Amino acid sequence: MTASNQEVSLGMPQLPAPAYPAEVLARLEADAKEVIARYPGSRSALLPLLHLVQSEEGYVSRTGMAFCADQLGLTTAEVTAVATFYTMYRRRPSGDYQVGVCTNTLCAVMGGDAIFDRLKEHLGVGNDETTDDGKVTLEHIECNAACDFAPVVMVNWEFFDNQTPESATRLVDDLIAGRTVEPTRGAPLCTYKDTARILAGFPDPRPGAVEASGGAGAASLIGLKLARGEAAPQARVVGPRGETPRGTKDVQPEDAAPHDPSPTEHLSSHDAPQKTSASDPEHPAGPAAEEGE
Numbered sequence: 001m002t003a004s005n006q007e008v009s010l011g012m013p014q015l016p017a018p019a020y021p022a023e024v025l026a027r028l029e030a031d032a033k034e035v036i037a038r039y040p041g042s043r044s045a046l047l048p049l050l051h052l053v054q055s056e057e058g059y060v061s062r063t064g065m066a067f068c069a070d071q072l073g074l075t076t077a078e079v080t081a082v083a084t085f086y087t088m089y090r091r092r093p094s095g096d097y098q099v100g101v102c103t104n105t106l107c108a109v110m111g112g113d114a115i116f117d118r119l120k121e122h123l124g125v126g127n128d129e130t131t132d133d134g135k136v137t138l139e140h141i142e143c144n145a146a147c148d149f150a151p152v153v154m155v156n157w158e159f160f161d162n163q164t165p166e167s168a169t170r171l172v173d174d175l176i177a178g179r180t181v182e183p184t185r186g187a188p189l190c191t192y193k194d195t196a197r198i199l200a201g202f203p204d205p206r207p208g209a210v211e212a213s214g215g216a217g218a219a220s221l222i223g224l225k226l227a228r229g230e231a232a233p234q235a236r237v238v239g240p241r242g243e244t245p246r247g248t249k250d251v252q253p254e255d256a257a258p259h260d261p262s263p264t265e266h267l268s269s270h271d272a273p274q275k276t277s278a279s280d281p282e283h284p285a286g287p288a289a290e291e292g293e
């Protein structure tokens with residue numbers, strides 16, 4: 001999506017949001033009633049209602065925000081304040097598949113930066129932009145609490161763990177070609193609109209999808225196992241970079257995180273050894289001092 005497609009505020013009053021077609025409005029009102037009934041105070045239903053309107057149009061439009069305000073007795077300013085605060089709400093039409101590359105600290109140093117750069121080049125889009133066919137929106141995402149599987153890519157909030165620039169490129173090619181892709185763990189992938197409806201609190205109707213959500217993965221559980229004495233203290237899920245750990249006990253296959261290829265095969269720009277005061281005698285105090293100090 002080019003800059004010219006994006007909403008640009010000129011500081012002028014906007015026309016009232018267009019109305020939903022009657023059939024859509026009736027359906028959304030019935031859904032909203034069901035959502036609101038789950039909460040003791042109706043305004044607590046705002047977050048799921050924003051997901052609900054996102055499931056209709058693929059983003060939270062002004063029409064969607066006006067709908068939420070009407071249903072909950074809020075002002076559109078109050079709804080807008082919430083919708084613009086959380087990054088899971090999109091503010092303009094976007095792709096069927098939101099490909100989020102975690103470039104937060106750990107994923108970045110494990111290859112997330114390299115993945116993001118490769119996908120930008122491969123797809124010909126920048127951050128928060130959509131391919132011309134409307135299939136894929138690429139974006140930076142913050143930590144998704146999956147650091148033990150870094151570097152992580154998420155498609156419509158499903159995990160694709162331990163990615164490389166090559167595997168991520170294959171992933172987006174498969175999405176664009178309409179081939180089935182399987183998340184590393186969790187429920188099967190669905191479109192962004194379908195995901196938004198599930199996030200609004202409606203059941204996932206696909207057979208086996210709920211069961212597939214599963215629990216924590218092996219890489220997340222190893223600390224718990226160590227604490228319980230169920231794993232050898234030296235056990236490692238991933239060995240030190242560039243060397244086979246000596247004197248360490250490998251985790252049993254059922255405990256091992258999926259890790260193909262090795263993270264050493266997809267180094268990011270952050271992987272170069274950093275000088276420390278011990279390795280850089282010319283600058284024993286660490287970072288350079290301010291000029292004049």
Ligand code: FES
Nearest residue numbers: 102107143144146
């Ligand atoms: S830094 Fe990427 S999931 Fe935490």
